[in-house]
Ligand SMILES: Nc1ncnc2c1ncn2[C@@H]1O[C@H](COP(=O)(O)OP(=O)(O)OP(=O)(O)O)[C@@H](O)[C@H]1O
């Protein structure tokens with residue numbers, strides 16, 4: 001049973017000159033209960049946008065252009081005594097509820113989505129260090145979240161829970177009475193993690209949970225997240241530009257580029273049977289991933305601006321393997337296993353399979369070999385821009 | 386939950402006191418540097434030399450300057466402001482009667498302005514760029530550019546002359562037909578104070594709004610406002626409890642500046658409405674060259690500002706827990 005199922009999700013930002021930033025384009029992925037799913041890609045590829053859009057937390061000029069976000073939850077007013085959706089709600093074509101018990105979050109109004117936030121999907125924002133309100137005690141901010149979603153809880157119970165949660169992430173319970181400025185950066189990060197667990201969400205979104213921290217603290221935070229996952233069975237959607245961090249903690253992941261998913265699958269599959277030029281390039285540029293006898297090479301060029309992008313594969317301008325075909329349209333997702341076994345390109349819509357968006361999937365072996373050579377990336381002359 | 390240390394408070398009080406000593410000294414210097422002697426106004430042409438000498442004696446003008454200065458400083462600090470030649474009464478008595486009247490007018494305007502201003506600023510900043518924001522904001526700027534006496538006349542014309550709803554002068558009904566009880570007096574004062582307060586607050590709120598609006602707008606981009614939304618809190622809660630609460634901090638600083646403008650405004654308003662407070666007496670005493678009264682009024686208004694500064698400093702520490710004055714020193 002899938003927890004989250006994202007179908008063809010496209011998100012745009014309206015900008016002043018009348019164009020639109022296509023920050024996410026036809027994205028598909030799914031998250032299973034209890035797993036860690038990663039979104040990885042260079043800065044600006046739309047990871048944060050995608051995550052925020054799930055619970056309608058986009059900036060004011062951002063909107064969901066198209067797509068569905070099916071999540072395993074039922075709004076309190078639509079639930080029967082077991083918490084499942086009432087039959088009348090499932091039958092009602094105006095209510096975005098499926099018979100399997102999932103609700104399409106994309107169709108909820110702003111009042112409804114506020115009931116989903118934190119209770120079902122908690123988010124640790126990219127700048128978690130600045131996420132604590134300076135004028136309230138840290139403990140009170142956790143209490144606030146608890147009381148919002150569980151109004152029957154007494155203030156004392158909520159305070160007790162807040163202290164427990166802080167202790168759980170390695171902060172003295174008495175520090176609940178401190179203000180954010182009395183915390184170190186790592187402590188703030190952990191306090192936000194504790195806050196995120198306050199209502200026992202099913203999905204925890206961690207946006208760059210380690211980026212601003214030094215290596216030792218990074219490891220501690222990652223361990224913390226894994227321990228919480230084991231204890232509470234929460235699924236984690238983790239976002240990072242650092243593919244080596246992802247290799248450590250993700251069960252499955254999606255590699256994003258320019259608002260598109262380029263490759264997705266189980267973590268081992270993506271690292272051991274990499275099937276997309278962009279992923280190959282990304283791997284080359286991280287020291288902990290590349291093998292010792294290989295040079296560190298970064299992908300030349302810069303990510304595209306996503307304003308009204310033209311046709312063609314999003315990555316083609318920086319891709320050393322680009323051919324004529326790549327200019328016509330962005331490639332669909334192809335099944336990697338079939339390509340590896342039979343050398344054939346077969347389209348796949350299976351979210352759980354290892355898939356890649358590359359027309360040259362039938363030449364995978366050659367591409368993998370060439371991608372290790374530094375000269376492949378540095379010598380490329382890109383003809384048509 | 387005391388965040389302010391006694392040591393800090395003591396230090397602030399000492400600084401406030403020193404400020405007042407400086408103000409007193411300035412007043413002393415100002416008065417002595419007026420053209421001629423400040424008793425010139427008390428001397429009429431028919432006086433004999435003895436009479437003049439006697440006046441000089443009572444005002445201590447025969448003493449050396451340093452002696453006069455010390456006497457002045459001691460007198461002022463003990464509440465001995467001298468005698469008013471025009472009212473022929475101790476200045477302190479005059480002040481004690483007038484001060485509360487001004488404080489009422491002042492306090493009410495200050496309070497109303499600092500409730501309306503930040504509230505409006507909160508909404509405009511939160512919805513910045515919306516049609517409502519644009520129209521209300523430009524209207525308030527228009528108000529802000531109007532002189533307060535002009536507003537007062539407008540209000541007198543509308544509410545007194547045209548509609549006859551509210552009195553346009555004095556603090557009490559001059560020849561009352563009702564019994565004087567605490568209740569009727571209170572009602573009568575409210576009735577008379579309404580128009581002056583309306584005139585003052587009509588534009589008085591704009592200042593604090595102008596501070597609140599942009600800070601509110603900045604605060605909406607803060608991480609904690611995002612997190613408050615992410616927690617599922619209602620728009621209202623996020624706006625008031627998380628955004629506005631933080632945006633209020635700079636407004637507290639602005640309150641002191643607003644106070645200075647308010648003093649300005651209330652001097653004009655008291656004169657327009659014949660409100661028998663400090664603002665009125667400051668003008669009449671200067672016109673009558675009643676220097677002891679003018680001096681004392683200036684001084685007490687300065688005391689008011691210094692006290693308000695002290696209060697805002699304390700309020701500030703409660704608004705912003707990051708500020709811990711004087712701790713660990
Ligand atoms: N409010 C906005 N208006 C217009 N464009 C935006 C807005 N927010 C983000 N974008 C653009 O959308 C794209 C995706 O941004 P997003 O923040 O989702 O990227 P990201 O992958 O999270 O990057 P990073 O690793 O730097 O956090 C970028 O090109 C960015 O410039």
Ligand SMILES: [Mg+2]
Nearest residue numbers: 047048049126
């Ligand atoms: Mg991001």
